[in-house]
Amino acid sequence: MEAALKNIQSKLESIFSHLHTYPEVSWQEYDTTAYIRQLFEPYDCHITTFDDSPGLVIEIGHGKPVIGLRADIDALWQEVDGEFTANHSCGHDAHMTIAIGTLMTLLETGCPAQGTFRFLFQPAEEKGTGALSFVDKGLVDDADFLYGMHLRPGEELGHEQFAPAIKHGAARFLKGTIRGDDAHGARPHLNANAIEIGAELIQHLNNIHINPMIPHSAKMTAFQADGGSTNIIPGNASFSLDLRAQTNAVMSELTEKIKQIAGMLANYHQVSIDLTTGADIAAAVIDGEAAAMMMDAIRTSAGPEKLRPTITTTGGDDFHFYTIKRPHLKAAMLAIGCDLSPGLHHPHMTFKQEIIPQAVRILTTALTQTAEKHADIR
Incomplete structure (x- = not known):
């Protein structure tokens, strides 16, 4: 050899x-x-x-x-x-x-x-x-x-x-969309600000608690809500989430919690939040x-x-x-x-x-x- x-x-x-x-x-x-x-x-x-x-x-x-x-x-x-x-x-x-x-x-x-x-x-x-x-x-x-x-x-x-x-x-990459209505910058009571919903989503991601003995994480890696006009409160946005877990079971648990968070925020703000899975890599x-x-x-x-x-x-x-x-x-x-x-x-x-x-x-x-x-x- x-x-x-x-x-x-x-x-x-x-x-x-x-x-x-x-x-x-x-x-x-x-x-x-x-x-x-x-x-x-x-x-x-x-x-x-x-x-x-x-x-x-x-x-x-x-x-x-x-x-x-x-x-x-x-x-x-x-x-x-x-x-x-x-x-x-x-x-x-x-x-x-x-x-x-x-x-x-x-x-x-x-x-x-x-x-x-x-x-x-x-x-x-x-x-x-x-x-x-x-x-x-x-x-x-x-x-x-x-x-x-x-x-x-x-x-x-x-x-x-x-x-x-x-x-x-395991690694899983989620793509998300927030769908609502735009509003005038002077009338914030007329819509749900998609940027603020994104900020709430990040906070709830940080509040997820799963067995700390098994490494895991969930973080937002992209967020886009810019329509080009600074006097419009955006009702729509797209975002990406990066999920990691050392076992496939914890990845399933983490994904389910994120789906529950998205459903809760959609219900509270009266918007639609849809999640789709991109790459999905097993442990x-x-x-x-x-x-x-x-x-x-x-x-x-x-x-x-x-x-x-x-x-x-x-x-x-x-x-x-x-x-x-x-x-x-x-x-x-x-x-x-x-x-x-x-x-x-x-x-x-x-x-x-x-x-x-x-x-x-x-x-x-x-x-x-x-x-x-x-x-x-x-």
């Missing part, structure tokens, strides 16, 4: 540079898809692309077990130095490079005698809908194991530290056997001194929909410590890129050891 990694080292640096330089937002990753495809067209592998979406699947080997490795390929849309642009501030450029490096290493060294390795380059993780689309395409129906990865901020893992699983929380369901395989791979490839316990984070990832929708699937995500700062989703996020070959080594080991240990699966 070391010789193979050395052979592709400069290639991986070039691949990361390209992916970082040309980010694409969710559901628009067509050039990224084409770029990854052309990398592997010269190799003996099976490549699948889709007519209805970006993303691709590359498969090598044969027979059981079927072991998947998923990499998310989309970038965020955010303001960077005063200009809105696509930006890889969540590390997906690194995730793609690591998956590409793992596949190239397997191709260079040869696959185990038994086992199929399926590489899922998945769109739209940031929207929370990409994994569901791949599930609906049947891409993991016959899979036995699925591995993923994510760079971790420095506050969670030190540089060159690795954890065998990431216990993500992690981690398989013990898959996490154990990843733990062994970290010990073998990086050394026991670099192994850390499972990471618990309030962030979310749609990776966990694979196991929720297909409960037979055994899955875990590698947590990668890489001196990431100032933090995930910061417009100027940076990390130490020398971690990429180390992560490739761990994941290649995890895939091959899983195949060898479970070669009797039929």
Whole structure:
């Protein structure tokens, strides 16, 4: 493996540079898809692309077990130095490079005698809908194991530290509208001010009490009620809510309380308040056997001194929909410590890129050891 990694080292640096330089937002990753495809067209592998979406699947080997490795390929849309642009501030450029490096290493060294390795380059993780689309395409129906990865901020893992699983929380994004009537600025008694209703909603969000032993939060992240005239009291508004909870049960409880608050405010102010769910990301369901395989791979490839316990984070990832929708699937995500700062989703996020070959080594080991240990699966 070391010789193979050395052979592709400069290639991986070039691949990361390209992916970082040309980010694409969710559901628009067509050039990224084409770029990854052309990398592997010269190799003996099976490549699948889709007519209805970006993303691709590359498969090598044969027979059981079927072991998947998923990499998310989309970038965020955010303001960077005063200009809105696509930006890889969540590390997906690194995730793609690591998956590409793992596949190239397997191709260079040869696959185990038994086992199929399926590489899922998945769109739209940031929207929370990409994994569901791949599930609906049947891409993991016959899979036995699925591995993923994510760079971790420095506050969670030190540089060159690795954890065998990431216990993500649930995330849910609600869009809301307030519908009433406008009124003249001199006659505030003739309507309900949508801005004041929004302020009340924020206050009630802060008054929600759920078991404090389970991390959770609800906050307003956008509010728009400006009609362009300063002498009109707005009766209409739109807003966004970001909900987080460490368990799916608490997310359900939190959502129900917010629906009750919206109903109460609508009734009191005689307006309509409608809530719709945008992205909806489930909390992690981690398989013990898959996490154990990843733990062994970290010990073998990086050394026991670099192994850390499972990471618990309030962030979310749609990776966990694979196991929720297909409960037979055994899955875990590698947590990668890489001196990431100032933090995930910061417009100027940076990390130490020398971690990429180390992560490739761990994941290649995890895939091959899983195949060898479970070669009797039929």
